[in-house]
Amino acid sequence: MKVLYKNKLIDGNVIIKNDLIEKVVIDSLSENNEEGYILPGLIDLHTHGAMGFDFNTVNSLEDIKTITDFYVRHGVTSVFATVMTDDYSHLKKQLSLVGEAMKNNKVIKGIHLEGPFISSKCRGAHEEKYLLPLDISLFKELNECSGNNIRYITIAPELQNSEEFISYLVKNNIVVSLGHSDAKHEDVIKAIKCGASSFTHTFNAMTPFTHHNLTIAFSSLYIPSIYNEVIMDMKHVDPLVIKFLINNKGNKYIVGITDSLMCSGLTDGDYFLGEQAITLKNNECFLKGTLTRAGSCLNLLDGFKNYMKLTKYPIEIAILPFSENAAKSGKIFNKVGSIKEGKVADLVYLDKDLNVIKTVVNGKIVYLREN
Secondary structure (H helix, E strand, C coil): CEEEECCEEEEEEEEEECCEEEEEEECCCHHHHCCCEEEECEEEEEECEECCEECCCCCCHHHHHHHHHHHHHCCEEEEEEEEECCCHHHHHHHHHHHHHHCCCCCCEEEEEEECCCCCCCCCCCCCHHHCCCCCHHHHHHHHHHCCCCEEEEEECCCCCCHHHHHHHHHHCCCEEEECCECCEHHHHHHHHHCCCCEECCCCCCECCCCCCCCEHHHHHHHCCCCEEEEECCCCCCCHHHHHHHHHHHCHHHEEEECCECCCCCCCCEEEEECCEEEEEECCEEEECCCCCECCECCCHHHHHHHHHHHHCCCHHHHCHHHCHHHHHHCCCCCCCCCCCCCCECCEEEECCCCCEEEEEECCEEEEECCC
């Protein structure tokens, strides 16, 4: 098989010892010369759920495993379980449950807290009554409930006290992503100076810009060396706009995400996002009875395929937003995101058509396709 090693596809195999990559063997006859690819496992920093469950409504560790089983079937080996704005007491309960799951569920590498510290004007599918001001003491309480597992947070930088709030988070090694925001460019510049390093689902839930109104959407295009999450269903963002973003930022700052909901993997119908009723129809999700988008039903492997088709990049370049870039953005690249000796053995084996043969998490096969 072809192994992605040191940014090149080589004929070879990966030797795993315990939970780590021990060695990459360069051998044109390895693994019976089977056609296909061994790639770093896909990483989704922004996903709410799948198969009828999301992280705001799960009631048990088994519910969470149902979600992560869906991920590994599609080559995903790392996620930041995304918990969104909710009733404060319920939010603490869900964060505690996800934190508990992380003790044994190696797919979940951290929690992405999306809200409640976001803009009312750009809240999207987040319920306004549950939004909160930027308050370090509130965040500390939420993080304590999670077992200090919040690794990534979406906030609106125009909110009062943002500079102090962001500085505290960055000092405590939490990635700050800017989104669900009506911010002006100057607000974004201040946030980045404090250490914010990403934009959440770029262009979605952001005030559009004009040549006289420079908003966060403009900032996401203009400011270099900051990561841009992009929902890769080719519906949330027009494909030409994704190309425009790549031309401005470069492939290495694009992070492919799903923003997937409980309806991922299921058929058209009515579902929920937290307490909000949503409708899935023709692979698109909306708040029920509206045209407000509410996440996606995408799986990340299809997002990768969409990106390859759009960009015409070779595999070794197209995979970066779904592996290395995501790992760097989430500050977990020291452990995952590439195939390298000493890193955690999180791998996906794909056939020549880029369909999953098997998925390895922490050195163990967690999904094996039936022939």
